Amino acid sequence: MSERDGEIRREERHGVTVEGRYRTGRGVPKDIRVLDLSEHGCRFYDKFGSLTAGTRISIRIGPIGPITAVVRWSQGQTVGVEFDDPIYGPVLDHIRSQLAGEG
DSSP states (O other), X not given: OEEEXXXXXXXXXXXXXXEEEEESTTOOOEEEEEEEEOSSXXXXXXXXXXXXXXXXXXXXXXXXXXXXXXXXXXXXXXXXXXXXXXXXXXXXXXXXXXXXXXX
């Protein structure tokens, strides 16, 4: 676990910048920019800023997905989600090395 800004995390998040999309239920997909990523979740910028904690979503990170997740927090247009199932390590490495510039 790591501690950052008073939060305790079970793992380090990796800074990335990669385009993605999410949708709630059968709703219209909305474009996002994923800002950091770990096997268990990510943080993204949502220009619509309408998600609230507890909302279930389906997310794509680049061409990867859909990945089911739950919103754990949101502050304005920044959202943190936890994936239902962890991203497989080699897939995470692929996203970091091939799809996104590490931040």
